[in-house]
Amino acid sequence: MFGRYGAGVAAIVVLALPAVAEEPVTTFNLDNGLQVVVIEDHRAPVVVQMVWYRVGAADEPPGSSGIAHFLEHLMFKGTEKVAPNAFSGIVEAQGGDDNAFTSWDYTAYFQRISADRLELVMEMEADRMRNLRLTEEDVTTERQVILEERAQRTDSNPDALLSEQMRAAQFQNSPYGIPVIGWRHEIEELSREDALSYYERFYAPNNATLIIAGDVDPDDVKALAEKYYGALAPSDGIVPRMRPQEPPQLSERRLALADERVSEPYVMRTYLAQERDPGDQKRAAALTVLADLLGGNGQTSVLARALQFDRQVAVYASAFYDGSSIDDGTFGIAVVPAPGVSLETIESDLDAVLETFLAEGPDPAALERIRTQVRAGEIYARDSVENLAQRYGQGLSIGLTVADIEGWDEALSAVTEADVMEAARLVLDRRNAVTGWLTRPAVEEGAKE
C-alpha cells in the first residue's frame, strides 16, 4: 500500500478480523450514487472521514503504471475554492490530520479531526471530488516526489524489490503483477493529462464510498452529505471492474535476486490464492486460518515448531494471506535459514513440513485457540473506530456487502479442520507458485551447508 507519506493506515494483520455488531452502523445511498456508512462511537469527541474510490492501480491504462498513486498525491494541490497546496494546512490549522493511500483495488483519503469540525472537512472532500485544479508545475514537482518515494521504499530495499519481482512473475495476466507505485520508466512519463483523464472518469460520487466514524449522529451526517456531496454529478464512465483473469497456471516459476545490500538470505514463496467473494467467504476464511496455523505464531505454529524448535534450521518462519482483493491474490510463506543452512536445504525442509501437514492435518487445540482469538478480536477491534472505518471502506471497495463484512468473524469461527485441509490441498500446489530467493552476490552464495 503506497501513500502520500508515512505508513498509511493500519496494516492488515493475518488474522485480522471481523466486524462489529456492537457498534451502531448506518448505511444509505445518495441519489447520485454515493454510498455512505456511518459508524457511531461516542467515547471521544472525534470523527474520522474517509472517502474510498473504487479504483486503484489495477484499473490503470496499460503503460501508465503509477497514475492511480500519482493522482492521489496531486489531489492535495487545490481547487477553485482551496488555494494550491492549502488543503492539508486548512485541516491542520483546525487541529486535524489528513492523508491518503492507494492500493490495487482502491484509493482512499481521510481526515481525523474534532467532531465539531466535520462539516468543514466534508465540504472540502466533496469539493475536490469533482473540482481539482492542476498546473504543469504541480505535476512536475510532485513527480519528483513520487520518484523519491519509489527510491526510498522500493529501490533502496531488497525485500521490496524481491516482492515486486515475485508479483510480476506470479500474475501472468492480472494487473496485480504491476506495482502500485509504478515502474520507474513509466512514472517518469506520467503527465498532467494522464492524471486529469483518470480523475475525471473515476472520481465521482457513483464510484465512491463515504465513511464517517466517531462521535456523530447519522441524521446529521445524512444532512451534511446531501448538502455537500449530493450536488455532485456522477460519472458516466463507471463500468464493472472486469479485469483480465489468470489463466490456469501450469508451471512453477522460480527467481533469485542477488543484491549486495542483503545480509540475511531467505526463501519466499507465494501461491495464487482465492480471495473473499461477495456472499462467499468460506474459502478465504479457511485460508486465513491456514496461514495462522502454519506461520502465525513464533512459538506454536507448524513452521516454527518444525524449523525452529524440533530442529534449529531456521531463525524465522511465517505464513501470510490477505483475502481482501477483487481478484485472486496470494498465499505466502517466508523462511530465514539459520547460519550455515543453505537456501536449497531450507526450501526442501519447508516442503517436507508442508507435506507432513497435508498428510497429518492441524492440531485441533490450535484450531480452537484461533477461534477464541477471533472472538476476542471482535472485542479488541471495537477499541479503534479508525480501524472499523478501514474495515468497512476496504470491504465495500472490493465489492463486498455490509453483510459480508459483518459476517467475516462468523466465517472465521465456522472454519473446520476439513475446510482448512481442503483449502491447503488446493492452494499449496507448486504449479501455482513463485519461489523467490533473496541472496547476496555470487561469491558468498551457495556452498554453505
Next chain:
Amino acid sequence: MIRALFATVLFLAAPAWAEIEIKEVTSPGGITAWLVEDHNIPFAALEIQFKGGTSLEAPDKRGVVNLMTATLEEGAGALDSKGFAEARDALAANFSFDSGTDSVGVSAKFLTENRDQAIGLLREALVNPRFDQDAVDRVREQVLSNLRSNEKDPGTIASEKFDALAFGDHPYGSSGDGTIQTVTALTRDDVVAAHKAALARDRVFVAASGDITPEELGVLLDRLLGDLPATGAPLPGAAPWLLPPGVTVVDFPTPQSTVFFGQKGIPRDDPDFFPAFILNEVVGGGRFTARLMTEVREKRGLTYGIGTYIVNMDQADMILGQFSASNDKVAEAIEVVRSEWGRIVSEGVAADELEATKTYLTGSFPLRFDGNGPIASILVGMQMDGMPLDYITTRNAKIEAVTMDDIRRVAARLFRPEALQFVVVGQPEGM
C-alpha cells in the same frame, strides 16, 4: 536509540484532554499506578515501564537486556516456551515486551472475562521466567540475525553513527541490541542477572485503561509486581555531549542517501520547553505544512518526507531530523535544511504561522487518545517524565501562553546552524 526517539515523540505530540479523568491508584502493597476507567468494552490495557533499560549494561555485556526482554515470553514457571504461548493464546491475551535505551516496557491487553488467569500468566513471565538454555540460544540466533540485517540497513547505520559521534563510550553511544561479538558471548547467567538488574520495584511505572476499577487494579498490581526485587542495578550516569558539527559520509551502495541530522536540544523541564516544542513543529513537524516539508518536498521535490523531533532521554536532550534523497540531490537538500535552520533564527515565526501551529497542537490533542492501549501508553510516559496528574488539563494552556517574544528568544537560544551534524549514508554526489 531509535526506539527511545519514537517513544518520546509519541508522548510530546500527544495527550491530553479535559474529559479524560485520571485516577492515581495505590495498591495495598504500596505500588502506584494511573488509571483511566472506561467500561464500554470488556477489556483493559496495561502499560508497565522499568526505568534503566539497555543503558544499565556493562560494555562487554551489550545486548543482554534486549536478549533478556525478548526471552521473557519463552517459558515461565511450569510452562515451557510452547506451553506459555498456548496458554496466552487460549486466553486471547496479548503481551509484548520491549527493551529501550532508558527503559524496559511491558504492554498487555486482556479480556475482563479471564483477567485473573491472564494476569497470573503475565506475572509468571515477569517474576518467574525460565530462561531455558535452548530458548536463550534460539532467541540469540534471532537477535544475531537482526544485527546482521542492521549492518546493511542505511537507516540503522546512520542513527548508530550519529549516536557514536554524540555520546562516544557512554551506553547512549552504541546500540542497545549489542554487537555480534557481545551477543554471541552472553551466557544464561548473564541473562538471569540482567533480569534481576532491570525489573525491580524501585523503578517501575504503571498505567491502565479500560474495563477495570481502582480496587481491582490495586489487587492486580500486588499480584503482578509484588514479588519482584525491591531494588535493581544503579541507573546510568550523565552522558557527555561530543557531537562535532559538519557532514559525515558513510559509503553505502544505494541510489538514495539516508540522512540523520541534529544538534543539542532542550530539557523537558526547561521553562523554555513549550516555545521550543512549537518551534520544532514550525520547522520540522509532522504536518505537510511544516517548513521543511514545504521547502524540501513540496517546492523542490527533493524527498518523499522530512521531519525533526525534540528528543528527551534521561541523560541527554537533542533535536534530531531525518530524510532520504537521491544521491544527486542530497547535497541540495542538506543546504535547504541548513538555510531553514538559519531562517528560524533570523526571521523567527510570523504571527499567523504561530497561531496556526498552536491551533494544530491544541486541536489535535484529543486525537491521540484513540483507544485503551494508546491512553495507557500516554499515561505511563507522563509519569516517567515527572508530569503531574493534572498535566492533561493544563497542557494546552501552556501552548497557548507562548508569545512572539518567547519564540524569538528561544529560536535564538536553541537553533544553531553552525552546530548541525549531518550523517549521510549512501553515495552522495558533490559532498
